[in-house]
Amino acid sequence: MSEHFVELRKKLVEDLKRRGILKTPEVIRAMLRVPREEFVPQHLRDMAYVDTPLPIGYGQTISAPHMCAMMNETLELSVGNKVLEVGAGSGYHAALVAEVVAPSDEPPKRWGHVYTVEIVPELVRFARQNLKKTGYSNRVTVIEGDGSKGYPPKAPYDRILVTAAAPTIPQPLIDQLAVGGLMVIPVGTLGFFQVLKLVEKVGEKEVKSKSLCEVAFVPLVGEWGWRV
Ligand code: SAH
Numbered sequence: 001m002s003e004h005f006v007e008l009r010k011k012l013v014e015d016l017k018r019r020g021i022l023k024t025p026e027v028i029r030a031m032l033r034v035p036r037e038e039f040v041p042q043h044l045r046d047m048a049y050v051d052t053p054l055p056i057g058y059g060q061t062i063s064a065p066h067m068c069a070m071m072n073e074t075l076e077l078s079v080g081n082k083v084l085e086v087g088a089g090s091g092y093h094a095a096l097v098a099e100v101v102a103p104s105d106e107p108p109k110r111w112g113h114v115y116t117v118e119i120v121p122e123l124v125r126f127a128r129q130n131l132k133k134t135g136y137s138n139r140v141t142v143i144e145g146d147g148s149k150g151y152p153p154k155a156p157y158d159r160i161l162v163t164a165a166a167p168t169i170p171q172p173l174i175d176q177l178a179v180g181g182l183m184v185i186p187v188g189t190l191g192f193f194q195v196l197k198l199v200e201k202v203g204e205k206e207v208k209s210k211s212l213c214e215v216a217f218v219p220l221v222g223e224w225g226w227r228v
Pocket of ligand 1 (some may be wrong): 087088094117
């Protein structure tokens with residue numbers, strides 16, 4: 001059974017490489033290691049390696065593999081980075097990031113860490129469970145709360161990853177990004193039409209941002225998100 005998934009995972013990674021989405025060895029290695037079938041609801045396991053978002057309950061979705069791959073390539077992650085994710089969902093994307101910033105085969109003293117915030121309590125439990133059974137709970141901390149305000153206790157972050165669509169870039173996230181740090185965030189309207197933005201903090205009070213592509217994410221709610 002698990003070998004079957006390993007084969008499907010390899011095929012998906014080959015496909016993402018062919019499409020030019022996966023490029024760097026570290027991001028590729030992470031995609032080959034993290035078992036997406038362990039992060040989707042039981043009845044959807046057979047769909048785990050179809051390149052599509054899947055429902056995880058509470059109106060939320062686990063992002064499509066190509067979206068995770070693209071965001072991780074854009075973030076230029078490296079070993080030792082401290083990363084904030086807003087929108088833990090299933091925990092899958094956080095595990096992929098952890099596998100780059102804190103690789104399983106590096107000594108823990110070199111490891112970075114991923115802090116991921118989730119606002120739906122049931123999904124906080126789902127993400128924690130999934131990360132525990134796959135061996136990532138020592139490198140990923142799931143925090144229950146409103147991530148549109150960031151997570152000040154561990155700021156500043158080298159990288160910030162937002163996996164829900166915001167009306168504008170929340171100021172607390174800019175404040176909590178380290179100088180020289182990068183953030184990816186979907187910004188746009190409600191109803192699944194947004195632009196993925198790459199934000200670079202070039203100085204204490206200065207950011208540069210550029211638009212990467214059109215995307216479709218679930219809404220970021222909370223203080224700096226949509227009031228839905
Ligand atoms: N990264 C996830 C996909 C998340 S979908 C994965 O790999 O599975 C987006 C998630 O953002 C949802 O779980 C939603 O509940 C959460 N979310 C929306 N607004 C939020 C907020 N203000 N703070 C934290 N999480 C939020």
